[in-house]
């Protein structure tokens with residue numbers, strides 16, 4: 001047997017076409033940032049015509065697969081920023097892109113999942129039915145839904161609780177259901193607003209480790225709002241520090257304590273972890289002493 005030889009000379013390799021729109025789009029798709037905020041401002045109309053500048057001059061980029069926490073005193077605009085990214089609200093100035101699209105288009109395309117402080121489960125639906133809701137709403141067939149729900153139940157460690165109802169679960173379990181639901185459509189971006197705020201410390205630490213594992217498995221980018229410095233440091237690649245009135249980004253701290261999959265409980269006693277906590281705390285104190293800023297209320301410095 002002769003080895004296969006090309007019957008015709010190999011064609012000249014086509015030089016990369018830098019002018020073609022299609023090629024440019026394909027390249028951009030592979031490297032597109034998860035979130036880009038440019039010059040974002042949100043001003044609310046207050047009482048008697050007064051204005052509340054909730055956010056001003058926000059410049060933020062979250063890379064695909066990156067875990068970014070937003071931390072800052074109560075009222076500094078963390079939830080507002082998350083809501084703008086989720087297209088639950090609109091900026092009064094500036095622009096937000098999610099995977100290169102407008103926030104609205106990204107919402108329509110279901111590019112992200114959302115989890116808030118309250119699990120927000122439907123009490124009359126079982127655990128499995130809560131998780132499958134987004135799939136049902138978007139017309140996935142029954143077999144697809146069943147398979148995906150089984151996967152998600154495994155992922156959040158609730159395979160034995162599929163038929164339970166929310167009021168039969170602990171707070172931490174309910175939060176895991178909410179996280180499973182937010183992952184139902186395999187979003188490349190997760191938006192989480194204090195998802196563990198209502199949990200006791202032990203459960204909270206377990207949930208954090210679980211979130212890191214889930215994130216390592218899914219490769220999703222995460223924008224995570226928290227009041228807790230240790231939580232932000234433990235989870236994040238980067239911690240974004242905000243100051244209030246008007247809400248601004250005052251600092252960004254690279255943490256990167258290693259691969260999400262390798263971050264175990266012992267990391268919480270590691271020198272690198274404490275160094276991260278100190279760096280974020282100092283940045284927050286800087287934000288606290290910024291002109292017109294209030295005390296760093298609501299920031300957990302445990």
Ligand SMILES: Nc1ncnc2c1ncn2[C@@H]1O[C@H](COP(=O)(O)OP(=O)(O)OP(=O)(O)O)[C@@H](O)[C@H]1O
Nearest residue numbers: 044045052054073074075076077078079080081298
């Ligand atoms: N719908 C709204 N109408 C008017 N003002 C609002 C509205 N939503 C938020 N604000 C104001 O915007 C500012 C930022 O609020 P936001 O909820 O984003 O803060 P936060 O950083 O999430 O605070 P917390 O840590 O307490 O959750 C606050 O001064 C708040 O009163």
Ligand SMILES: [Mg+2]
Nearest residue numbers: 078079080193
């Ligand atoms: Mg908030």
